[in-house]
Amino acid sequence: MSTLKRKRGGRLPEGKKAKKVKTVIDEGKPPADNIQENKDEISIPPPVSMGKWTNKERVLIFSSRGINYRTRHLMKDLRSIMPHSKADTKMDRKDKLFVINEVCEMKNCNKCLFFEAKKKQDLYMWISNSPHGPSAKFLVQNIHTLAELKLTGNCLKGSRPLLSFDPTFDKEPHYALLKELFIQTFSTPRYHPKSQPFVDHVFTFTIADNRIWFRNYQIIEEDAALVEIGPRFVLNLIKMFQGSFGGPTLYENTHFKSPNMHRRELRLAAAARVQERQMVKEALRAKKAELKPEIISDVTDKVFDTPAPEKTVKIQTEPPEPQEKKKRKKKPFQRNRKKMGSKKL
Numbered sequence: 522m523s524t525l526k527r528k529r530g531g532r533l534p535e536g537k538k539a540k541k542v543k544t545v546i547d548e549g550k551p552p553a554d555n556i557q558e559n560k561d562e563i564s565i566p567p568p569v570s571m572g573k574w575t576n577k578e579r580v581l582i583f584s585s586r587g588i589n590y591r592t593r594h595l596m597k598d599l600r601s602i603m604p605h606s607k608a609d610t611k612m613d614r615k616d617k618l619f620v621i622n623e624v625c626e627m628k629n630c631n632k633c634l635f636f637e638a639k640k641k642q643d644l645y646m647w648i649s650n651s652p653h654g655p656s657a658k659f660l661v662q663n664i665h666t667l668a669e670l671k672l673t674g675n676c677l678k679g680s681r682p683l684l685s686f687d688p689t690f691d692k693e694p695h696y697a698l699l700k701e702l703f704i705q706t707f708s709t710p711r712y713h714p715k716s717q718p719f720v721d722h723v724f725t726f727t728i729a730d731n732r733i734w735f736r737n738y739q740i741i742e743e744d745a746a747l748v749e750i751g752p753r754f755v756l757n758l759i760k761m762f763q764g765s766f767g768g769p770t771l772y773e774n775t776h777f778k779s780p781n782m783h784r785r786e787l788r789l790a791a792a793a794r795v796q797e798r799q800m801v802k803e804a805l806r807a808k809k810a811e812l813k814p815e816i817i818s819d820v821t822d823k824v825f826d827t828p829a830p831e832k833t834v835k836i837q838t839e840p841p842e843p844q845e846k847k848k849r850k851k852k853p854f855q856r857n858r859k860k861m862g863s864k865k866l
Contacts, residue, residue: 576710583609584636594666598752604679604715618766625651632706643780654764659756667751674739674748676722681709685725695772731776
């Protein structure tokens with residue numbers, strides 16, 4: 522009969538050696554008769570990890586006042602696909618951006634996604650490493666939320682995503698810094714309490730037209746194909762700062778054009794088209810006037826014209842004579858009516 526002697530305990534921390542468990546085999550004989558004991562040692566490998574949440578990254582996702590419904594739904598979608606995120610109330614537009622560092626400290630967050638609305642139509646997004654930096658400011662364009670897309674993809678809520686980056690992120694230094702900032706912000710920490718131990722969707726960051734395109738895809742188990750889930754949006758980089766929400770400028774995008782300037786160019790282009798149409802019309806009128814032949818008057822046309830006789834004008838210097846008033850004759854039916862009335866009386 523064999524008995525396995527093993528010390529009971531929890532998981533070992535990383536870096537410790539494997540346990541050695543002794544197995545003693547007894548064949549039912551007294552210990553005095555056992556001349557030689559068979560002792561076998563079995564090594565059990567240590568666990569991969571303690572299962573504790575060591576990378577405690579927390580992301581604060583909130584916005585300023587004045588955002589529209591699409592931005593609010595985008596924030597809700599980001600919170601649903603990022604289980605390590607936290608929410609907060611909207612910040613007043615009069616407050617300065619340095620206040621966000623204090624809000625992150627109160628919420629115990631070291632990363633921040635702040636959506637800033639201007640003119641109720643332009644949306645800016647800040648990604649910051651609080652409180653020391655760096656931070657980056659983007660213009661958010663082409664927003665499509667989960668409710669708008671209605672695609673066929675689906676993933677487990679709270680699952681950890683894979684992050685896929687364009688090869689351009691490794692070629693330029695400012696893109697390399699953005700890549701590290703995206704990795705620390707969007708990746709879910711391992712063994713997070715709200716996360717699931719599955720990897721079934723991918724966050725892709727692609728650079729095209731000097732912009733960063735964000736997409737979320739599901740990984741299908743059968744053939745490892747990708748199906749888009751959403752949300753999707755485009756980030757147009759404006760500036761990168763050394764500090765959190767300010768500080769010295771590390772990089773400034775020369776290809777960026779502000780929305781006000783873009784709208785102004787559209788108005789000027791429309792005004793130029795209208796002015797060009799008016800100039801074309803005036804040119805056609807002048808051309809028609811030049812091509813119109815001059816009609817020379819014919820002398821024989823006035824042969825048959827007979828002038829009207831001149832009438833003498835009489836000027837009356839004396840007042841006109843008064844005319845006699847004619848007496849109005851009474852109609853016979855009126856007299857008959859009076860006679861009929863007198864007879865009745």
